[in-house]
Amino acid sequence: xxxxxxxxxxxxxxxxxxxxxxxxxxxxxxxxxxxxxxxxxxxxxxxxxxxxxxxxxxxxxxxxxxxxxxxxxxxxxxxxxxxxxxxxxxxxxxxxxxxxxxxxxxxxxxx
Amino acid sequence: xxxxxxxxxxxxxxxxxxxxxxxxxxxxxxxxxxxxxxxxxxxxxxxxxxxxxxxxxxxxxxxxxxxxxxxxxxxxxxxxxxxxxxxxxxxxxxxxxxxxxxxxxxxxxxxxxxx
Numbered sequence: 131x132x133x134x135x136x137x138x139x140x141x142x143x144x145x146x147x148x149x150x151x152x153x154x155x156x157x158x159x160x161x162x163x164x165x166x167x168x169x170x171x172x173x174x175x176x177x178x179x180x181x182x183x184x185x186x187x188x189x190x191x192x193x194x195x196x197x198x199x200x201x202x203x204x205x206x207x208x209x210x211x212x213x214x215x216x217x218x219x220x221x222x223x224x225x226x227x228x229x230x231x232x233x234x235x236x237x238x239x240x241x
Numbered sequence: 242x243x244x245x246x247x248x249x250x251x252x253x254x255x256x257x258x259x260x261x262x263x264x265x266x267x268x269x270x271x272x273x274x275x276x277x278x279x280x281x282x283x284x285x286x287x288x289x290x291x292x293x294x295x296x297x298x299x300x301x302x303x304x305x306x307x308x309x310x311x312x313x314x315x316x317x318x319x320x321x322x323x324x325x326x327x328x329x330x331x332x333x334x335x336x337x338x339x340x341x342x343x344x345x346x347x348x349x350x351x352x353x354x355x356x
Contacts, residue, residue: 134284163343173285173330173346186343220284228273228334230344232284 153221247347264331
Protein backbone atom coordinates (compact mmCIF):
# COMPACT_ATOMS: atom_id res chain seq x y z
CA UNK A 131 0.00 0.00 0.00
CA UNK A 132 1.59 3.23 -1.16
CA UNK A 133 1.19 5.92 1.51
CA UNK A 134 1.34 8.91 -0.87
CA UNK A 135 0.67 8.13 -4.50
CA UNK A 136 0.97 10.49 -7.44
CA UNK A 137 -0.19 10.01 -10.99
CA UNK A 138 1.11 10.14 -13.59
CA UNK A 139 4.77 9.36 -12.90
CA UNK A 140 5.84 10.88 -16.22
CA UNK A 141 4.11 13.52 -18.27
CA UNK A 142 5.32 14.89 -21.60
CA UNK A 143 3.20 17.60 -23.16
CA UNK A 144 3.35 20.53 -25.52
CA UNK A 145 3.52 24.18 -24.58
CA UNK A 146 0.14 25.76 -24.12
CA UNK A 147 -1.61 22.57 -22.99
CA UNK A 148 -3.48 22.14 -19.71
CA UNK A 149 -2.61 19.17 -17.51
CA UNK A 150 -3.37 17.78 -14.07
CA UNK A 151 -1.38 15.78 -11.56
CA UNK A 152 -3.22 13.81 -8.91
CA UNK A 153 -2.15 12.99 -5.39
CA UNK A 154 -3.73 10.77 -2.77
CA UNK A 155 -2.59 9.86 0.73
CA UNK A 156 -3.92 7.03 2.89
CA UNK A 157 -2.15 8.05 6.10
CA UNK A 158 -4.97 10.11 7.54
CA UNK A 159 -2.76 13.20 7.60
CA UNK A 160 -4.37 16.62 7.84
CA UNK A 161 -1.86 18.56 5.75
CA UNK A 162 -0.81 18.07 2.16
CA UNK A 163 1.77 19.89 0.04
CA UNK A 164 3.02 20.36 -3.47
CA UNK A 165 6.76 20.87 -3.95
CA UNK A 166 8.62 21.57 -7.17
CA UNK A 167 12.15 20.36 -7.82
CA UNK A 168 13.60 22.39 -10.65
CA UNK A 169 16.70 21.86 -12.78
CA UNK A 170 18.86 23.35 -10.02
CA UNK A 171 17.61 20.58 -7.72
CA UNK A 172 15.95 22.90 -5.21
CA UNK A 173 12.81 21.49 -3.58
CA UNK A 174 10.51 24.49 -3.27
CA UNK A 175 7.13 24.67 -1.58
CA UNK A 176 4.28 25.62 -3.89
CA UNK A 177 1.13 25.02 -1.88
CA UNK A 178 0.01 23.67 1.44
CA UNK A 179 -3.49 22.55 2.36
CA UNK A 180 -4.76 21.73 5.82
CA UNK A 181 -8.07 19.88 5.96
CA UNK A 182 -8.96 21.02 2.43
CA UNK A 183 -8.13 24.66 3.16
CA UNK A 184 -5.34 26.50 1.40
CA UNK A 185 -2.72 27.51 3.94
CA UNK A 186 0.35 28.41 1.92
CA UNK A 187 0.61 29.73 -1.62
CA UNK A 188 4.21 30.63 -2.32
CA UNK A 189 4.39 33.07 -5.25
CA UNK A 190 3.23 30.52 -7.76
CA UNK A 191 1.78 31.78 -11.09
CA UNK A 192 -2.00 31.80 -11.40
CA UNK A 193 -1.70 29.11 -14.04
CA UNK A 194 -1.19 26.66 -11.18
CA UNK A 195 -4.37 25.81 -9.32
CA UNK A 196 -4.46 23.24 -6.54
CA UNK A 197 -7.70 21.53 -5.63
CA UNK A 198 -8.44 19.49 -2.54
CA UNK A 199 -11.79 17.69 -2.75
CA UNK A 200 -11.14 16.05 0.62
CA UNK A 201 -8.22 15.87 3.02
CA UNK A 202 -6.86 12.71 1.39
CA UNK A 203 -6.51 14.28 -2.05
CA UNK A 204 -4.62 17.26 -3.40
CA UNK A 205 -4.55 17.68 -7.15
CA UNK A 206 -2.55 20.18 -9.16
CA UNK A 207 -3.91 21.64 -12.36
CA UNK A 208 -1.63 23.64 -14.65
CA UNK A 209 -2.97 25.83 -17.44
CA UNK A 210 -1.10 27.06 -20.51
CA UNK A 211 2.03 25.07 -19.79
CA UNK A 212 5.37 26.77 -20.41
CA UNK A 213 8.85 25.38 -20.98
CA UNK A 214 9.91 26.63 -17.54
CA UNK A 215 7.29 24.43 -15.90
CA UNK A 216 9.41 21.38 -16.70
CA UNK A 217 10.40 19.91 -13.34
CA UNK A 218 9.69 17.09 -10.94
CA UNK A 219 6.62 17.77 -8.82
CA UNK A 220 6.37 16.08 -5.43
CA UNK A 221 3.27 15.71 -3.35
CA UNK A 222 3.68 15.21 0.40
CA UNK A 223 1.58 14.88 3.51
CA UNK A 224 2.22 15.35 7.21
CA UNK A 225 0.46 15.32 10.53
CA UNK A 226 2.86 17.38 12.58
CA UNK A 227 4.19 19.98 10.12
CA UNK A 228 7.67 18.50 9.99
CA UNK A 229 7.81 14.81 9.26
CA UNK A 230 6.65 14.63 5.68
CA UNK A 231 5.82 11.57 3.62
CA UNK A 232 6.54 12.23 -0.03
CA UNK A 233 5.16 10.67 -3.15
CA UNK A 234 7.58 9.35 -5.75
CA UNK A 235 7.24 12.45 -7.92
CA UNK A 236 5.84 13.37 -11.33
CA UNK A 237 8.39 14.31 -13.96
CA UNK A 238 6.80 16.92 -16.20
CA UNK A 239 8.47 17.73 -19.50
CA UNK A 240 7.08 20.56 -21.60
CA UNK A 241 8.22 20.54 -25.22
CA UNK B 242 17.56 33.72 -1.44
CA UNK B 243 18.78 30.40 -0.07
CA UNK B 244 17.81 30.07 3.56
CA UNK B 245 19.15 26.53 3.75
CA UNK B 246 22.49 25.85 2.09
CA UNK B 247 24.31 22.64 1.37
CA UNK B 248 27.55 23.79 -0.19
CA UNK B 249 28.89 20.36 -1.12
CA UNK B 250 27.00 18.92 -4.09
CA UNK B 251 28.72 15.56 -3.67
CA UNK B 252 30.71 13.47 -1.22
CA UNK B 253 32.54 10.18 -1.73
CA UNK B 254 33.40 7.95 1.23
CA UNK B 255 34.86 4.49 1.68
CA UNK B 256 32.62 1.81 3.19
CA UNK B 257 33.08 1.60 6.95
CA UNK B 258 34.33 5.18 7.32
CA UNK B 259 32.43 8.19 8.60
CA UNK B 260 30.31 10.35 6.28
CA UNK B 261 29.80 13.95 7.35
CA UNK B 262 27.24 16.04 5.51
CA UNK B 263 27.01 19.74 6.29
CA UNK B 264 24.24 22.29 6.17
CA UNK B 265 24.06 26.02 6.96
CA UNK B 266 21.00 28.17 7.46
CA UNK B 267 20.31 31.86 7.67
CA UNK B 268 16.97 32.21 9.45
CA UNK B 269 17.22 32.11 13.24
CA UNK B 270 13.43 31.57 13.46
CA UNK B 271 13.65 27.97 12.22
CA UNK B 272 12.53 25.67 15.03
CA UNK B 273 13.14 22.20 13.62
CA UNK B 274 15.81 20.75 11.39
CA UNK B 275 15.60 17.54 9.44
CA UNK B 276 17.51 15.32 7.09
CA UNK B 277 15.82 13.52 4.23
CA UNK B 278 17.31 10.84 2.03
CA UNK B 279 16.40 10.40 -1.62
CA UNK B 280 17.05 7.54 -3.99
CA UNK B 281 16.67 8.04 -7.77
CA UNK B 282 13.07 8.00 -9.04
CA UNK B 283 11.73 8.06 -5.48
CA UNK B 284 10.49 10.79 -3.20
CA UNK B 285 12.59 11.97 -0.25
CA UNK B 286 12.18 9.91 2.92
CA UNK B 287 12.59 11.20 6.45
CA UNK B 288 15.83 10.18 8.13
CA UNK B 289 16.39 12.09 11.36
CA UNK B 290 15.44 15.40 12.96
CA UNK B 291 16.51 17.74 15.72
CA UNK B 292 14.68 20.43 17.62
CA UNK B 293 16.31 23.85 17.85
CA UNK B 294 16.49 23.45 21.64
CA UNK B 295 18.85 20.49 21.36
CA UNK B 296 22.38 20.14 20.03
CA UNK B 297 22.50 16.42 19.23
CA UNK B 298 20.16 13.64 18.23
CA UNK B 299 21.21 10.07 17.56
CA UNK B 300 19.43 7.21 15.82
CA UNK B 301 21.51 4.12 15.20
CA UNK B 302 24.28 4.94 12.74
CA UNK B 303 22.93 8.45 12.17
CA UNK B 304 23.66 11.45 14.37
CA UNK B 305 22.66 15.04 13.73
CA UNK B 306 24.52 17.89 15.42
CA UNK B 307 23.17 21.42 15.68
CA UNK B 308 25.29 24.50 16.37
CA UNK B 309 22.82 27.35 16.73
CA UNK B 310 25.37 30.08 17.22
CA UNK B 311 27.01 29.14 13.93
CA UNK B 312 23.67 28.34 12.26
CA UNK B 313 25.13 25.04 11.19
CA UNK B 314 24.07 21.44 11.35
CA UNK B 315 25.71 18.25 10.26
CA UNK B 316 24.73 14.64 9.70
CA UNK B 317 27.20 11.93 10.67
CA UNK B 318 26.84 8.40 9.35
CA UNK B 319 29.02 5.83 11.08
CA UNK B 320 29.89 3.36 9.69
CA UNK B 321 28.94 4.24 6.13
CA UNK B 322 27.46 1.48 4.00
CA UNK B 323 26.99 1.21 0.22
CA UNK B 324 23.20 1.32 0.75
CA UNK B 325 23.62 4.81 2.18
CA UNK B 326 24.48 6.09 -1.30
CA UNK B 327 21.75 8.62 -2.05
CA UNK B 328 21.06 12.35 -2.13
CA UNK B 329 20.69 13.84 1.34
CA UNK B 330 18.57 16.94 1.79
CA UNK B 331 18.85 19.20 4.77
CA UNK B 332 15.57 20.93 5.68
CA UNK B 333 14.40 23.49 8.20
CA UNK B 334 10.91 24.13 9.43
CA UNK B 335 9.39 27.56 9.13
CA UNK B 336 6.54 27.61 11.62
CA UNK B 337 3.87 30.23 11.14
CA UNK B 338 1.89 28.94 14.10
CA UNK B 339 -1.23 26.77 14.28
CA UNK B 340 -1.53 24.59 11.23
CA UNK B 341 0.73 26.72 9.13
CA UNK B 342 4.28 25.83 8.39
CA UNK B 343 6.44 24.28 5.76
CA UNK B 344 9.87 22.83 5.23
CA UNK B 345 12.59 24.71 3.37
CA UNK B 346 15.08 22.42 1.70
CA UNK B 347 18.70 22.72 0.68
CA UNK B 348 19.90 21.60 -2.75
CA UNK B 349 21.07 18.25 -1.51
CA UNK B 350 24.40 16.44 -1.27
CA UNK B 351 24.94 13.29 -3.26
CA UNK B 352 26.71 10.72 -1.09
CA UNK B 353 28.55 7.82 -2.72
CA UNK B 354 29.80 5.06 -0.45
CA UNK B 355 32.34 2.88 -2.19
CA UNK B 356 32.81 -0.78 -1.21
